[in-house]
Amino acid sequence: MTEQEFERLKKRFGEDVATWPAPHRQEAQAFHTTADQTADGDAALDRLILEAAGAGTDEIALTRKVLARINEKPRAGILSGLWSMPAAASGFAALLLVAAVGGYLAAGDGPGMDGMDDALMAFALGDGGMGDPSGDLLDGFSAEDQL
């Protein structure tokens, strides 16, 4: 820290360094520490850690970015929700829809399903052959059997 930086911080946070926010407070106090007041032990290590953590920061740019984010208008409309859905979730939903429609068509509206039912019934009654699925189920029995 330079004397100029210290004066700038004094204008930002006031005359009393003790009320400054961290880490400005510790940095200012370290700046004014004379050689014979050098900290030792844990305090010295804390000071070294603070110095090691040091990096250039720009609070004005940060403020601008944060205010831009909080003033950002939320996207309106029904489709905006869909855009924000994760791609995997929407893909999975589409797959389920296709599978459900396909399954419905295959099971409910497919050709030959009635014929298959008759053939199974005939087999269950001992007809043995596939026969005429549209014929009388008792066609294959003798008159006695029919009695």
Place this chain on the structure above:
Amino acid sequence: MTAAGDPGTQTGGRHDDDGLLLRVAEGDQAALAKIIDRHGRGLRLFAGRLLGSASDAEDVVQDVFVAVWKHAARFDPAKGRASTWLYRIAANRSIDARRRRSFRAFIGLDAMADEPADDEPSADQKVGARQELAIARAGLKALPERQRMALLLRAVADMDVPEIAEVMGTSTGSAEQLLVRGRRALRDHMAMADKNDQNRAGSAS
């Protein structure tokens, strides 16, 4: 402790922050800007050194202040200081950011290598005094995350043990242990680096 780090001397600052948060809760953007001005640097240094990535730290700090804007009404001055509340949000967001980065690295979207959290990484090599900082940074990076967090809360945020415990969601005893172990490990790392330097100098001459 000297005035350099006595949290008891921060009464004026504390009341300022509490009042500012109350104003933020009422929708005062100027108050939010003032909070960013007061705590932006501290949170940025804390997140930067905790994560070892300048860009992640930048995102985390922005997220913290957006969260403050949305949830300032949840802050209760009776339960703790405003700065403790801010650093707690920052600690949680940093942990989330680190997990996201690990996951992205795991699935191959990101390289796991840390970016330097310093704007001038090459400055460390310029003079001998800077080497000590470079060694301290390497030592901090090598520490377990919770020890590093405790040390940074102490050094950057100037927090005492109960405040560190509050931010980290642990007991004061555990926070004290984290500080003690972290300091010991960092000192060991620096002593080892110093010894290696001396050995190198000895073999060179």
